[in-house]
Amino acid sequence: MELLIAIAIGSLTAAGVYLVLRKRSFAVVLGMTMLSYAINLFLVVTGRLVIDRPPILQGGAASYTDPLPQALVLTAIVISFGMTALVVMMALGAFLEGGDDRIDMPRRDLTGADRKPPGGTARPGHRPEGGA
Amino acid sequence: MNHWLIAPVVVPAFVAPLIVLAMRHDLVLQRVVSVAATVAQLAIALALMALAAGGEIHVYRLGNWAAPFGIVLMLDRLAALMLVLTAVLALVVQLYAVGSGWDRKGWHFHALWQFQLMGINGAFLTGDAFNLFVFFEVLLIASYGLMIHGGGEMRLRAGVQYVIYNLAGSTLFLAALGTIYAATGTLNMADLAVKVAQLPADDTALLRVGAVLLMLVFAVKAALVPLHFWLPATYARAPGPVAALFAIMTKVGVYAIIRFFTLVFPSDSAVERLAADILLPAALATLVIGQIGVLGSRHLGRVAAFAALASVGTLMIGVAQFRQPGLIAAIWYLIHSTLAAGALFLIVDLIGARRAGGSLWLRPLPPIAQGGIVAALFFAAAIGVAGLPPLSGFLGKLAIMQATRQADWVLLIWAVILVTSLLAIYGLSRAGSTVFWKAHELGPAPVPQAASRDSRRPLPAKVEPDEDVQDLADSASPALALTAAGALVAGMVALTVFGGPVMDYSRATARQLVDPAPYVDAVLMRQEGAR
Numbered sequence: 316m317e318l319l320i321a322i323a324i325g326s327l328t329a330a331g332v333y334l335v336l337r338k339r340s341f342a343v344v345l346g347m348t349m350l351s352y353a354i355n356l357f358l359v360v361t362g363r364l365v366i367d368r369p370p371i372l373q374g375g376a377a378s379y380t381d382p383l384p385q386a387l388v389l390t391a392i393v394i395s396f397g398m399t400a401l402v403v404m405m406a407l408g409a410f411l412e413g414g415d416d417r418i419d420m421p422r423r424d425l426t427g428a429d430r431k432p433p434g435g436t437a438r439p440g441h442r443p444e445g446g447a
Numbered sequence: 448m449n450h451w452l453i454a455p456v457v458v459p460a461f462v463a464p465l466i467v468l469a470m471r472h473d474l475v476l477q478r479v480v481s482v483a484a485t486v487a488q489l490a491i492a493l494a495l496m497a498l499a500a501g502g503e504i505h506v507y508r509l510g511n512w513a514a515p516f517g518i519v520l521m522l523d524r525l526a527a528l529m530l531v532l533t534a535v536l537a538l539v540v541q542l543y544a545v546g547s548g549w550d551r552k553g554w555h556f557h558a559l560w561q562f563q564l565m566g567i568n569g570a571f572l573t574g575d576a577f578n579l580f581v582f583f584e585v586l587l588i589a590s591y592g593l594m595i596h597g598g599g600e601m602r603l604r605a606g607v608q609y610v611i612y613n614l615a616g617s618t619l620f621l622a623a624l625g626t627i628y629a630a631t632g633t634l635n636m637a638d639l640a641v642k643v644a645q646l647p648a649d650d651t652a653l654l655r656v657g658a659v660l661l662m663l664v665f666a667v668k669a670a671l672v673p674l675h676f677w678l679p680a681t682y683a684r685a686p687g688p689v690a691a692l693f694a695i696m697t698k699v700g701v702y703a704i705i706r707f708f709t710l711v712f713p714s715d716s717a718v719e720r721l722a723a724d725i726l727l728p729a730a731l732a733t734l735v736i737g738q739i740g741v742l743g744s745r746h747l748g749r750v751a752a753f754a755a756l757a758s759v760g761t762l763m764i765g766v767a768q769f770r771q772p773g774l775i776a777a778i779w780y781l782i783h784s785t786l787a788a789g790a791l792f793l794i795v796d797l798i799g800a801r802r803a804g805g806s807l808w809l810r811p812l813p814p815i816a817q818g819g820i821v822a823a824l825f826f827a828a829a830i831g832v833a834g835l836p837p838l839s840g841f842l843g844k845l846a847i848m849q850a851t852r853q854a855d856w857v858l859l860i861w862a863v864i865l866v867t868s869l870l871a872i873y874g875l876s877r878a879g880s881t882v883f884w885k886a887h888e889l890g891p892a893p894v895p896q897a898a899s900r901d902s903r904r905p906l907p908a909k910v911e912p913d914e915d916v917q918d919l920a921d922s923a924s925p926a927l928a929l930t931a932a933g934a935l936v937a938g939m940v941a942l943t944v945f946g947g948p949v950m951d952y953s954r955a956t957a958r959q960l961v962d963p964a965p966y967v968d969a970v971l972m973r974q975e976g977a978r
Contacts, residue, residue: 354618402610405603409606418608420608
């Protein structure tokens, strides 16, 4: 059981970190989701792995599972869900305004060419149809 | 139990939805109610400061639950000081936003502003680590909305980066809290202090991991090198008043580091030495990179952003001492750097509103309207930011240098502070001379446009997505905007003039911080059914 959970958290985190470091916002949002799943699992586990025990006081129960991490993870799930929705909307806004969904700032951010170059979205070394 | 402790959270929490639900279409009403709510928060913060100045630690138990089980709010001198600072900055900057017309460049400015204040006030008051996370999220989600207020391609792009960076930070925060909970079984700060002290010395591996993770999270919020990459683009691209309010947001990270590493992880423990060893080099690197950024930026917004970054570096040098003198200097410099960074961002926005096309790039453009008074304000703010006499930044830097006299790295620290001050002076004077002096080579000033507009005409919400700043013609009251920017500069002057009383307060605050026993006593012992 411990091994299974540990592998699940580890692989979710690894996939999440890999995706967060990608250049396109879609992959990054997916990566953030994976990371938050990994953390939610991790939070549940911080109360130790206990199977089939009640979290709150109950007659006849010999032992209990820790209820606090479950409350924490509920809060964390709600917050990360809301944040994911928000980042999707903002990434969509940036895509519609800027014409591409790259995460990094264009060079204009540092050089001060005030308007985007004519000819739409293409940038050097950038394949419009390329994968994430 | 004093119910006023919860007021700084409850007031904005009620006003913000009220603005969204009841007065969405009436900007004048929004302005009146929102400014009134900020004034009320300032009054409450001042009353709480008077309460905390007695030296007692006030505790508010939400729902009257007993301490380690329920959430508590704690009011001490530091929390009260941060509340007052937040309210002062928020009020002045909000008046600027109204005067410059920024608040009508997009929707829901005032509602987001109040939510932002709710999150910041809550983060300063809470005595529970998980509740701190929740308030961080409240202030972050409001800041995401404020950051992209007004839209525009570059602002949205910078906003996406800011959101993703901070989402990763929040994930890390949860990991840190989970680790600490696994090691100690509690998340109440005072209870954590007790449990951490009881842990056997050779059984702290998990706790140390949690503490370092926690410090990384707060370092992301405070923008310490190498976790600062979100700051320059965000602050440079955010609307001017929003960037000015964000001057307090990096201080939330600094506050959390001070809070955790004085209260929870006691002095001279392995955890605190570990923290100090990491924090000091990071602070020095932040200072160096910030001031080099001031020198190297070609965009006035980035100059201000890197100046804010550098001030965090100076501040953390004081904090990293984790001793009373260092904390005294840090608390003083914290007040100064918040006012200075806020003033600089507002003045940069004043300049942007007056230059052709709202351009903030450091290129000579024709002279700006009201160039004399804006230049004087920029000059004063630059003196404050660079830490030259006679303004309060000089005293702050002096105090920090004095506090590090006993440190191991004293020569390096002093050398870095002095050399980087020179870089800042050079960078800021280069920026100022490009904007204000080289302009005159290009010809006479254009006729100011604001005067010609009929001020009684109702202003439509004007959205120009391609424009970085709100220009002077859109300004509701240029005089109010100028006054607000001047008020923050005047705040620095006041901090210098009333340096004695403020220093006394900082000293009392630091003395309270280094002794965690009264906190534990107030939160855990003085309640019904305590041992």
